[in-house]
Amino acid sequence: KWGIFKxxxxxxxxRQRQRVHAGDVIGSLEKEVFPWIGKLPIREIDEPLVLSVLxxxxxxxxxxxxHRVRQRMSAVFxxxxxxxxxxxxxxxxxxxxxxxxxxxxxxxxLVSLEALHDMIRKSEAEPASPLTKLASRFLALTAQRPGMxxxxxxSEIEQVDWTSEAPCPDALWRVPAARMKLMLExxxxxxxxxxxxxxxxxxxxxxxxxxxxxxxxLVFPSNRxxxxxxxxxxxxxxxxxxxxxxxxxxxxxxxxxSTIMNEWAERGGTPGDRHVIDLxxxxxxxxxxxxxxxxxxxxxxxxxREIADVWGAMLLGIFPAPAKMLGWPSR
Numbered sequence: 001k002w003g004i005f006k007x008x009x010x011x012x013x014x015r016q017r018q019r020v021h022a023g024d025v026i027g028s029l030e031k032e033v034f035p036w037i038g039k040l041p042i043r044e045i046d047e048p049l050v051l052s053v054l055x056x057x058x059x060x061x062x063x064x065x066x067h068r069v070r071q072r073m074s075a076v077f078x079x080x081x082x083x084x085x086x087x088x089x090x091x092x093x094x095x096x097x098x099x100x101x102x103x104x105x106x107x108x109x110l111v112s113l114e115a116l117h118d119m120i121r122k123s124e125a126e127p128a129s130p131l132t133k134l135a136s137r138f139l140a141l142t143a144q145r146p147g148m149x150x151x152x153x154x155s156e157i158e159q160v161d162w163t164s165e166a167p168c169p170d171a172l173w174r175v176p177a178a179r180m181k182l183m184l185e186x187x188x189x190x191x192x193x194x195x196x197x198x199x200x201x202x203x204x205x206x207x208x209x210x211x212x213x214x215x216x217x218l219v220f221p222s223n224r225x226x227x228x229x230x231x232x233x234x235x236x237x238x239x240x241x242x243x244x245x246x247x248x249x250x251x252x253x254x255x256x257x258s259t260i261m262n263e264w265a266e267r268g269g270t271p272g273d274r275h276v277i278d279l280x281x282x283x284x285x286x287x288x289x290x291x292x293x294x295x296x297x298x299x300x301x302x303x304x305r306e307i308a309d310v311w312g313a314m315l316l317g318i319f320p321a322p323a324k325m326l327g328w329p330s331r
Contacts, residue, residue: 005045005076006038025072032057032069042080047090051097063099070098109252111259113314116140120319123242130325132238134209135220135230137322139250141202141312143257143281146250148175150229152219160203162210171198180282194282197305199312208322254281261311276303 029038036053037045050073057066073091080086110116120140124133139149152173159170173196180194198206209219216226223230235250248256258277265273279300 004038005040005042006034028065028069029072032065033073042077042086045077045090047093050090051094054094054098058099064101066098067101070095107249107251107255108247109255109259110248111256113260116256116315117318119242119244119248120316123238123244124319124325126238126242128238128241129223131209131212131220131223131230132234133325134205134212134322136235136238136250137316138202138205138209138220139235140253140256140315141199141205141308142173142196143254143311144175144196145254145282146235147232148179150220150232151179153217154214154219155217157198157206157219160198160206162207162214165207167200168198168203171203172196173198195301195304196280197301197308199305199308201312201316202308205322208326211323211326257281257311260314261307264310264314273303273307276300276307280304280307 033053036056037049040049050070053073054066054070057069070091074089077086077089077091081089110119120137123136135149139146142149156174156176158172158174160168175194175196177193206219213219213221213226218226218229220230222228239245239248239250258281261277262274265271265277
């Protein structure tokens with residue numbers, strides 16, 4: 001059944017060996033695409049058929065979902081073309097026929113240390129799973145995209161001694177380009193892998209989490225299946241329960257970090273750190289090549305680590321060690 005659309009999708013996952021990271025992709029295609037065209041020969045799927053699948057999604061008002069699904073369908077067709085099983089990519093043709101994605105609304109975020117300290121204090125006093133609270137801390141400390149953290153495998157963490165409490169000055173989170181929010185053609189360029197220096201506070205969080213999930217592949221798995229990432233709604237609902245609905249969302253930590261650390265750099269007379277802070281957030285300037293990306297990683301890694309250490313101390317220096325959360329009340 002190699003000529004069937006659904007089979008080509010599984011072929012992509014098997015070749016890339018990233019099935020553990022593909023929960024969102026699998027879920028969207030199983031829900032939105034496979035019921036309509038999953039069993040059809042890929043050569044029989046044309047532009048009107050692809051567009052009809054996407055129109056069903058648009059009818060619900062899920063415009064962004066329609067565009068994401070189109071990208072994922074296109075990847076399947078490109079794979080089939082490379083294998084000689086298809087001659088064209090109809091999902092690539094229908095892009096302009098879709099309704100435009102609405103301009104993104106600004107995500108609410110707290111941008112003062114005082115407000116963030118108050119939020120951390122309130123949220124960590126809330127009865128909730130220790131893993132949820134630890135995920136919130138790690139998200140805050142690293143300022144990475146929530147989806148990256150939910151799907152974080154232990155294998156991406158480097159230079160951490162799990163057998164002792166010794167300092168780990170070179171601790172690092174190495175995110176492959178394939179997991180980054182990049183254009184499709186950059187996802188296979190190692191020059192765009194993302195390095196996240198881990199502060200002492202971030203290492204302490206990981207050591208606490210290790211006691212909970214260290215036997216599985218994921219750092220922050222679902223509470224039902226150790227091989228499936230934590231739900232994308234877990235932290236959002238947690239913050240809402242703590243009274244922060246409309247005031248701070250999980251993605252908001254990126255704005256918190258950027259605002260506070262850029263102000264810190266200005267006060268300290270190092271406004272050039274703005275570029276380094278952008279690199280820490282994985283903001284890639286338009287037109288940057290893989291070789292330039294690799295150079296930037298090497299050139300600024302030391303400064304990125306220094307900024308991560310300052311942020312970690314600023315944010316969590318007044319709070320108990322994360323290991324103590326393992327014994328706190330939970331839902």
